Amino acid sequence: MPVGTQASVKAVSPEDLTETGVQVILANTYHLYLRPGHPVIRRLGGLHRFMNWPGPILTDSGGFQVYSLTPLRSLTESGVTFRSHIDGSQHFIGPEEAVEIQEALGADIIMAFDECAPYPCDYDYVERSVRLTTSWAERSLDRKQREDQCLFGIVQGGMYRDLREKSARELVAMGFEGYALGGLSVGEDADTRRRVIQEVIPFLPADKPVYLMGVGTPEDIVEAVTLGVDMFDCVMPTRNARNGTLFTSTGKMSIKNARYAEDDRPIDETCDCYTCTRYSRAYLRHLFMAKEILVYRLNTIHNLAYYTRLMTQLRDAIREDRLTEYRTTFYKRRASPQA
């Protein structure tokens, strides 16, 4: 899921998303709550109509942004009081408010409000955090009214095996329509992340989607899919695109590099995206150096096409029972010298 923070996947149109094979997008509840406000979006017919994206949308609960972006927050059993990062105004969001806001926004998948413990974090804090997250998950379910939206619970528990298991068991007992792994990709190393995913997945139902939040690099995704994860969101393809970093079948490239100044080839000769079938590295580099707005769209289209192709290939490999082989080839290709 590409990230459409403020009801727009940065630099691209809904048609661009469809053309690159994007199936679901994510929008941030925190940002839309502050601007333009969920009542405005509800009155204008909901998020799909507002942004002219007919496909599925997932909204997060707002929790992660409240913890990571806002100053002067205070956390109680009821929820979180925080100040807007835009104008400093004071706000409160608890599990009930998070559901109400997300029902007003009208996404297809909405998320229960959770507490994402910092990293690193001692056992006692994480234990309290899991207790709060379970209680908030229950209150989120209770408040949910719309029947045309799926509600996912978020498994917390930091890097502690028993707390992850506890969190997963408690949420599964409530019967959510999908389960997210929260509190990962927060600074821990890849081995730790891998271990946590591996330990918690057995406690989640095999017939419900498992969503790893805020991940990640192509390598992270290949690893997590191998462990059983189904869904991801990350700003990586879009943000990297705007910084001039492009994903290719053989690794990353920086379009700023002077070696591309007269390179007439596309970003990736194996890519059939709009950008690769029409523009040279030389032109993209020129646009990037000249700060021409068009390059942000062209780069984003390419990176999204790369990510959706990766996911398609992973799905095909699972379906054809050759995921291990795919993973080996994936790493081999990246070890070969870059064009």
Added chain:
Amino acid sequence: MPVGTQASVKAVSPEDLTETGVQVILANTYHLYLRPGHPVIRRLGGLHRFMNWPGPILTDSGGFQVYSLTPLRSLTESGVTFRSHIDGSQHFIGPEEAVEIQEALGADIIMAFDECAPYPCDYDYVERSVRLTTSWAERSLDRKQREDQCLFGIVQGGMYRDLREKSARELVAMGFEGYALGGLSVGEDADTRRRVIQEVIPFLPADKPVYLMGVGTPEDIVEAVTLGVDMFDCVMPTRNARNGTLFTSTGKMSIKNARYAEDDRPIDETCDCYTCTRYSRAYLRHLFMAKEILVYRLNTIHNLAYYTRLMTQLRDAIREDRLTEYRTTFYKRRASPQA
């Protein structure tokens, strides 16, 4: 002609240009000479291939940017020595260099190198400037080699009737494929501009295109077409779009205005552009306030559609011999209260 300063009409793709009815675009020789350099563009197959725009392109001579953007320039009979506004490096462009650069870029219409006198400017200076422009026009013609490019001469002469006439007669005697009116829209009032255009047009051949450089507002265009001008270039539709100013059949609107915060209507209910058929004022305002890149493209598409529609209507009115009537209706519509 929308302006594609650095081989990109800011914020839009070639397909967007085609879809909005754009027929010709302008690219700036000065900018492309400095970055990425005309030899690079020539080696990559020329401007059309470089930027993936198959339609006609006009390049200016570079003169105007040299006079308006660069510090420390010195002007002689040979040409102009100036410093790059990007890195301060020293360069020289004279009429021969301007033609050579434009032949390397490979546009369909190229412009003779001219001297654009400042405004206001005394008679003696403008007289010398016309003499130089005529001499440079001759040298531009002499240097031209490619037969697949049209060369236009640029009429100078400031606000002086006899100097405009002199400049026009001298250029027409050389036989260019089109004639531009330079040195207008440089600070003079609309009445003066109107007078100058009216005075000079009779000295230009009726069967060659007349191109008013750097103009202008919809009103400027309607006035100039009424006086016999055929072609225009201006950053107005694209630059205004990026500043949130949109052109409509009843006048201009600023999408930033709080009155549009919940306005579900398109920018202009009479417009059939991509933006107006898909997005509300409320969404565009939200994107603009949130500084979302997508809005620059959506606004630009609308403003370009407005301008190309204006030109289509003017052509139709000329063809059907009702230009005066069209002009009256044009002003009446704008006097009516805005939506």
